[in-house]
Amino acid sequence: MRAAAEHSACNLDGERIRMHIEPFGVEIWMNEWETRCTWNLAETCVESLTIRELLTLAGRNDTDLSEVLSMKMTYGAIEGSDRLRAAISALYDSQPAQNIIVTHGTIGANMLVHKAMVSAGDHVVAIVPTYQQHYSIPASIGADVQTLTLKEENxxxxxxxxxxxxxxxxxxxxxxxxxxxxxxxxIDRPMLEEIAEIARASGAWILCDEVYRGTDQEGSGMTASIADVYERGIGTAGMSKAFSLAGLRLGWIAAPPEVIEAVSIHRDYDTISVGMIDDHFAAIALEHREAVLARSQAITRENLATLDEWVAGEPLISWVRPRSGTTALLKLHLPVSSRDFCIDLVKETGVLFTPGSALGMEGYVRIGYANNPTILREGLARVSEALAR
Structure with missing residues (x-):
């Protein structure tokens, strides 16, 4: 286990101030185990694309790789290329390119928003469980963080x-x-609008991490963005999950100009720009988003049906069936901690889940079901054998 990180600084009176941040539970777990498993059912990205597969989806071929040969490896466009920001803008109903700034993944987008918009003493409400950034970062800044816990019965x-x-x-x-x-x-658009009304009454900003946007189980698959719903809505997203291109390490923020300006000040200190090659391939993917997302939705919808059938046949497992995304919480009806269960499982079967304890949800495990369908089916079969024993 890692100890909490602390960084010291001094105020003008020479008094030492310590900034404390909690260890990142999920990332520590993945770093420890994902290279040691055979069947990775903790993965949260839709089955990753190769560059060749991306070019095929975009109606191109290997010869199009020649586009990158003449690229001079400068920093490139600081905020993201005009081409890329225009492609990102097209994902939204009412976000022009000037409301978009490109970041090092959604994780970088979230970090920048919290750093730019939250100060010590601010009141922050975090809806949990969620990605740990959304409560640990504001707490490390010195904000008063209050959590609203999602309940299975709701x-x-x-x-x-x-x-x-x-x-x-x-x-x-x-x-x-x-x-x-x-x-x-x-959360569908009507509920988002209700949440926006609650925030509007107090003048609060809403930061919505929308990295799984595009994977709804029904309809077009595209969730409404908080940036299009609320005038103080800040949407973050990236290429990792629905777009199957985690290796690009590219994300973005969609927000009002005053947020983009505030973020830009912080971004100058830790980003400068994203890689030109990352920018290039992200633009290709987003310009052909219908084909990329159709592939992702085919995988997530088929795999969720597989998982649904499996859960129905396992008396020691129950769940709330997901309506979107790539992950689900499986409730364990076993007298064992989630961490012990997951460690025993990976050692015995090679199958990796994420323990609920890493997410603040003891009694559950998280499964990622958007990987290769063969991996999902084979992994689930081995979990069934272990549960039967």
């Missing part, structure tokens, strides 16, 4: 009366993610 959707009671005139930010990781719950 389908892992937020209790709006509870949220309304938490949000006060002092609330600076509401942090959430939609579609939700790890539950797969989906």
């Amino acid at each position: 389908g892992f959707l937020p209790d709006l009366d509870e949220l309304r009671a938490m949000v006060t005139p002092k609330t600076r930010l509401i942090a959430m993610n939609n579609p939700n990781n790890p539950t797969g719950a989906l």
Whole structure:
């Protein structure tokens, strides 16, 4: 286990100030185990694309790789190329390119928003479970972080009366993610509008991590963005999950100009620009997003049907069936901690889950079901054998 990180600084009176941040539970778990498993059912990205597969989806071929040969490896466009930001803008109903800034993955986007928009003493409401950034980073800044816990009996959707009671005139930010990781719950546009109304009454900003946007189980698959719903909505996303291109390490922020300006000040210190090659291939993928997302939706919808059938046949497992995303929480009806269960499982069968304890949800494990269908089926078969024993 890693100890919490602390960084020292001094104020003008020479008093030492310590900034404390909690160890990142999920990332520590993945770093420890994902290279030691055979059947990775903890993976959260839709089955990753090769560059050749991306070019094929875009109607191109290997000869198009020649485009990168003449690229001079400068920093490139600082905020992201005009081409890329235009392609990102097309994912939204009302976000022009000037409301977009490109970042090092969604993880970089989230970090920049918290650093730019939250100060010590601010009141932040984080809807959990969620990606740990959304409560540990503001807490490390010195914010007063209050958490609203999603409940299974509500389908892992937020209790709006509870949220309304938490949000006060002092609330600076509401942090959430939609579609939700790890539950797969989906807040539809009417509920997003209700959440926006709660925030509007206090003047709070809403940061919505939308990295799984595009993987809804029904319809077009495209969740409404908070940036299009609320005038103080900040949407973050990236190429990793729905677009199957985690290796590009490219994300973005969609937000009002004042947020982009505030973020840019912080971004100058830790980003400068993303890689030109990453920018190039992300633009190709987004310009052909219909084909890329159709592939992702075919995988997630087929695999969720497989997982649904498997859960129905396992008396020691129950769940709330996801409506979007690539992950689900499986409830364990076993007298064992989630961490012990996951360690025993990977050692015995080679199958990797993520323990709920790494997500603040003891009694559950998280499964990622958007990988290669063969890996999912083979992994589940081995879990069934272990449960039977």
